Amino acid sequence: MKEYLRKLFFYRELLLNLTVKEVKVKYKNSFIGFLWSMVNPVMMLAVYYVAFGIIFKLRALGMTRYEFYLLSGILPWNFFSLSLMQSVSSVVNNADLVKKVYFPREVLPLSYIGAASFHFLLQELVLVVFLLIFRLSLSPWIFAMPLLLLLQLVFTAGLSLYLSALNVFFRDIQHFTEIALLAWFWITPVVYPISFIQESFPAWAERIYMLNPMAHIVLLWQRITYNSPANGPQAAYFSVEGFVYAVVLSVFLLISGYYLFCRLEGRFAEFI
Amino acid sequence: MTVAREIGARLVSDVPALELRGVGKCFRLYRDINRSLKEKVVNWRKRGYELFWALQDVDLTVYKGETISVIGPNGSGKSTMLRLMTGIMKPNRGSIATHGTIAALLDLGAGFHPDLTGRENIYLNASILGIRKKDLEPIFQDIIDFSDLGPFIDNQVKNYSAGMYVRLGFSIAINVNPDILLVDEVLAVGDESFQAKCLDRISRLQESGKTIVLVTHNADLAEAVSDRVLWLERGRVKMLGDPQEVVDAYHEAMSTRPEGTEFGNRDIVIESVQLLDGEGRPSEVFRTGEPLVLRLRYTARKPVEDPVFGFGFYDRLGLMVFGTNTRLREVDIPRVEGSGVVEFVIPSLSMLDGRYYVSVAAHTRDGQVNYHWLDKKYCFDVTSPGRDSGYLTMECEIRVSSGG
Numbered sequence: 238m239k240e241y242l243r244k245l246f247f248y249r250e251l252l253l254n255l256t257v258k259e260v261k262v263k264y265k266n267s268f269i270g271f272l273w274s275m276v277n278p279v280m281m282l283a284v285y286y287v288a289f290g291i292i293f294k295l296r297a298l299g300m301t302r303y304e305f306y307l308l309s310g311i312l313p314w315n316f317f318s319l320s321l322m323q324s325v326s327s328v329v330n331n332a333d334l335v336k337k338v339y340f341p342r343e344v345l346p347l348s349y350i351g352a353a354s355f356h357f358l359l360q361e362l363v364l365v366v367f368l369l370i371f372r373l374s375l376s377p378w379i380f381a382m383p384l385l386l387l388l389q390l391v392f393t394a395g396l397s398l399y400l401s402a403l404n405v406f407f408r409d410i411q412h413f414t415e416i417a418l419l420a421w422f423w424i425t426p427v428v429y430p431i432s433f434i435q436e437s438f439p440a441w442a443e444r445i446y447m448l449n450p451m452a453h454i455v456l457l458w459q460r461i462t463y464n465s466p467a468n469g470p471q472a473a474y475f476s477v478e479g480f481v482y483a484v485v486l487s488v489f490l491l492i493s494g495y496y497l498f499c500r501l502e503g504r505f506a507e508f509i
Numbered sequence: 510m511t512v513a514r515e516i517g518a519r520l521v522s523d524v525p526a527l528e529l530r531g532v533g534k535c536f537r538l539y540r541d542i543n544r545s546l547k548e549k550v551v552n553w554r555k556r557g558y559e560l561f562w563a564l565q566d567v568d569l570t571v572y573k574g575e576t577i578s579v580i581g582p583n584g585s586g587k588s589t590m591l592r593l594m595t596g597i598m599k600p601n602r603g604s605i606a607t608h609g610t611i612a613a614l615l616d617l618g619a620g621f622h623p624d625l626t627g628r629e630n631i632y633l634n635a636s637i638l639g640i641r642k643k644d645l646e647p648i649f650q651d652i653i654d655f656s657d658l659g660p661f662i663d664n665q666v667k668n669y670s671a672g673m674y675v676r677l678g679f680s681i682a683i684n685v686n687p688d689i690l691l692v693d694e695v696l697a698v699g700d701e702s703f704q705a706k707c708l709d710r711i712s713r714l715q716e717s718g719k720t721i722v723l724v725t726h727n728a729d730l731a732e733a734v735s736d737r738v739l740w741l742e743r744g745r746v747k748m749l750g751d752p753q754e755v756v757d758a759y760h761e762a763m764s765t766r767p768e769g770t771e772f773g774n775r776d777i778v779i780e781s782v783q784l785l786d787g788e789g790r791p792s793e794v795f796r797t798g799e800p801l802v803l804r805l806r807y808t809a810r811k812p813v814e815d816p817v818f819g820f821g822f823y824d825r826l827g828l829m830v831f832g833t834n835t836r837l838r839e840v841d842i843p844r845v846e847g848s849g850v851v852e853f854v855i856p857s858l859s860m861l862d863g864r865y866y867v868s869v870a871a872h873t874r875d876g877q878v879n880y881h882w883l884d885k886k887y888c889f890d891v892t893s894p895g896r897d898s899g900y901l902t903m904e905c906e907i908r909v910s911s912g913g
């Protein structure tokens with residue numbers, strides 16, 4: 238294990254290059270390039286503003302700025318879902334590299350997560366700028382962003398290592414992941430406030446609901462970018478146990494996922 | 510302590526660079542390529558594959574500064590051995606120890622990203638080989654120069670020809686200055702002048718004490734450049750030692766080969782192969798410039814998606830003279846089931862006098878799984894009108910003029 242880590246460290250430049258490659262390739266033939274990453278949240282904001290803010294009158298739920306609430310949760314969710322979707326098939330899609338050159342294979346899923354992080358950070362930047370433009374108060378918690386990003390990265394990386402390794406042997410996993418993410422989205426408080434779950438379901442159902450680590454991660458993102466009580470009480474939700482649970486689970490996933498990946502990677506080349 | 514040993518003309522140390530001890534590599538040949546979780550669950554009791562030992566009991570020590578060539582017929586495990594040396598695959602038995610940095614050029618290309626330019630791929634490829642950016646800067650221009658790609662270096666790699674691909678790959682592999690260079694069959698691609706350049710570079714690497722393992726179909730090339738030659742046959746070491754001895758024995762075995770070998774998982778079975786002349790009569794002797802039809806009948810026991818049928822002509826030394834398949838010729842066969850016929854029609858044979866061996870095969874699109882491969886099982890003779898010499902005939906108009 239230690240030797241594997243040393244090797245990974247030796248190849249850190251490759252990880253960086255693959256990440257940069259991924260960012261470059263994505264916008265290779267587009268005119269405004271990675272500005273698309275920034276246009277994306279602006280467009281979402283505009284659409285949600287019209288769709289939810291005006292038509293559905295969600296302000297009745299006590300959320301004055303629903304579109305910002307939504308954006309504060311959906312950006313990290315999209316980051317998670319994009320990272321996972323791309324990294325699951327990363328080893329299989331890079332069959333050419335895997336069959337022809339040796340390098341630690343974990344840089345493949347990790348580089349997709351790296352590239353997705355780049356887009357995500359740009360989008361978060363846009364969100365913060367818009368919060369300022371609309372004079373919504375920011376909390377000092379905003380400075381915890383790197384830590385929260387780290388937590389989400391650990392969780393995503395752990396899961397990706399599991400899925401991308403197993404996907405080499407069972408190709409169904411990438412299709413399954415796609416569908417699972419669709420369902421997962423709706424059991425995570427992105428579109429609706431967490432109070433909706435607390436109020437409409439019995440306590441045991443809520444406890445099960447809270448087993449979803451992404452629920453805690455998304456709640457934390459909402460809290461740090463959209464915290465002012467003026468923006469609605471839901472925004473201020475925070476649970477310490479939930480945070481600890483998410484951290485422990487993520488670290489466990491990463492370590493065990495990395496172990497599994499290293500065990501299986503020797504057989505990748507002959508399977509794809 | 511390093512005691513120099515003399516092998517051939519050069520001095521070679523007795524410090525090992527690559528050590529293979531009792532190495533065995535086993536593949537699972539799936540009866541179904543479609544490996545899905547569902548099938549795995551449904552047939553969890555049945556083993557859906559057969560074991561196939563591509564390499565067995567291989568013992569080999571390559572010393573620092575030595576050049577070893579690996580020869581052997583198709584499917585004898587040469588490429589697999591190289592893959593094991595790089596670490597791309599792990600052996601199932603035995604152990605492999607490597608001492609020093611390795612750069613490898615396997616099959617075609619070195620793993621490029623099609624959407625990136627040649628230049629961007631150099632950066633990417635170098636970092637895959639573990640080269641730091643600062644170590645790359647000084648050799649960057651050398652890589653571009655040697656590849657001879659000129660302005661194409663800034664084009665996307667997906668627009669490159671096979672030759673350009675190999676040139677760039679080879680250029681990177683030799684310029685990053687590895688301790689050990691592994692090369693698989695790439696010298697067969699590319700034009701004469703590039704091959705000459707590669708050979709020249711290989712001899713310079715030899716002089717500077719690099720360790721080289723060269724896989725080649727061309728036994729004469731193996732004899733010319735290496736200190737020792739390893740002959741693999743069906744995954745086992747058949748002979749290892751002095752280049753001339755091994756290559757002579759190899760030639761001998763190839764020309765007196767009683768019958769070819771067959772392998773594959775037999776999802777598609779090639780039942781018969783016929784060589785027909787212009788009138789559709791089976792024949793074993795053809796004349797240069799006359800038509801030849803290669804007709805193969807197959808039977809697929811169950812539906813097979815997207816198979817590729819192909820054939821190759823080989824000379825006595827096992828060198829492929831010509832080969833093609835339905836993939837290369839863009840003839841898509843979406844699915845076969847039951848029996849059928851595939852005909853390859855050659856309107857005019859180009860080869861000159863000699864005996865030619867024929868291999869036919871059915872395999873998957875990516876060539877990773879062979880359904881049935883009949884290796885050099887058939888042969889035919891060609892007689893030519895004696896107007897040309899060499900391997901092939903070609904159109905040639907001669908203009909003579911005097912004065913000026």
Ligand SMILES: Nc1ncnc2c1ncn2[C@@H]1O[C@H](COP(=O)(O)OP(=O)(O)O)[C@@H](O)[C@H]1O
Nearest residue numbers: 507536563582583584585586587588589590879
């Ligand atoms: N990934 C794989 N899965 C199953 N069989 C394989 C795989 N790779 C190679 N083989 C088989 O192993 C044998 C040796 O292949 P290879 O090393 O490519 O031979 P060579 O390079 O000498 O032509 C062949 O029969 C080939 O079909």
Ligand SMILES: [Mg+2]
Nearest residue numbers: 587588589694
């Ligand atoms: Mg080969």
